[in-house]
Amino acid sequence: MESQTDGKNPEADASGSPPDQQTPKQITFNGWDFGGQNIYRHTHQLLFTAPSVYLAVWNPRRGPEQCCVDEWIKMVRQRAFDETRPDDRPRILVVATHGGPKERSAHIDEQLLRDEFGDLIAGFHHVDSQSGFGLDELKDAIAREAAAIPSVGRSVPKSWKNLIDALQKRSEKNPYITYKQFCDLPNDTKSRRNLPARTERSSTNWVT
Numbered sequence: 001m002e003s004q005t006d007g008k009n010p011e012a013d014a015s016g017s018p019p020d021q022q023t024p025k026q027i028t029f030n031g032w033d034f035g036g037q038n039i040y041r042h043t044h045q046l047l048f049t050a051p052s053v054y055l056a057v058w059n060p061r062r063g064p065e066q067c068c069v070d071e072w073i074k075m076v077r078q079r080a081f082d083e084t085r086p087d088d089r090p091r092i093l094v095v096a097t098h099g100g101p102k103e104r105s106a107h108i109d110e111q112l113l114r115d116e117f118g119d120l121i122a123g124f125h126h127v128d129s130q131s132g133f134g135l136d137e138l139k140d141a142i143a144r145e146a147a148a149i150p151s152v153g154r155s156v157p158k159s160w161k162n163l164i165d166a167l168q169k170r171s172e173k174n175p176y177i178t179y180k181q182f183c184d185l186p187n188d189t190k191s192r193r194n195l196p197a198r199t200e201r202s203s204t205n206w207v208t
Contacts, residue, residue: 027146041075048079051088051149053122053142057095060106060126069094069108073117081120091122091145095138099128 034044054076058067073092080090094113096106106126114121122145127134146152166185170177 027143027152029142029146045075045079048076048090050080050082050090051151052080052090053145053149054090054092055095055142056092057097058108060096060098064108070113070116073113073120077117077120086119087150089120091149092117092120093122093138093141093145094124096124096126097128099126099131099133 032047034040034047056069056072056076058064058069064070073094076090076092082088094108094110096108099106108124110124123141125134125138125141127138129135163185167177170185
């Protein structure tokens with residue numbers, strides 16, 4: 001585990017199936033690891049979106065106050081929560097690191113956070129990346145929350161999915177595209193055919 005994160009670290013290779021479902025679906029996660037340093041916080045807010053799954057990660061050795069857990073959750077609520085669309089709310093998992101029997105207890109006032117933020121709080125977890133303690137439960141929780149997002153698994157026009165797939169493949173080699181290059185993409189990606197396709201992509205944000 002990194003001792004700190006500088007800026008924003010995107011990751012897009014994690015995938016999994018949500019547990020406890022009669023028809024499991026494969027979900028691709030696009031993750032953004034936000035560094036907790038004050039200098040980056042103004043730019044982080046530009047990337048807060050909903051519906052997404054957020055991990056508010058804190059270190060029990062420093063405590064939830066010093067790790068600004070409450071402050072981060074407030075920031076997500078202010079930027080990514082629309083009370084008129086509760087189903088599209090951000091889903092926040094509060095995750096304590098450095099877990100295990102010999103480590104410091106992860107004490108945080110769970111009820112206080114639930115009272116203040118309501119359904120935005122999806123759960124609390126204590127993990128340790130070195131021993132693997134609690135990681136399976138956290139992975140299951142992430143998959144479960146992502147699968148519950150209404151837009152995951154919905155039908156979309158096939159042309160739209162083709163275009164997104166083409167842009168994703170292109171971005172692996174070049175993260176930039178001009179308008180002319182966009183227009184030069186294969187015609188089948190921009191076709192007007194409204195054939196059904198499935199979208200099974202979710203975004204996950206790690207706030208540390």
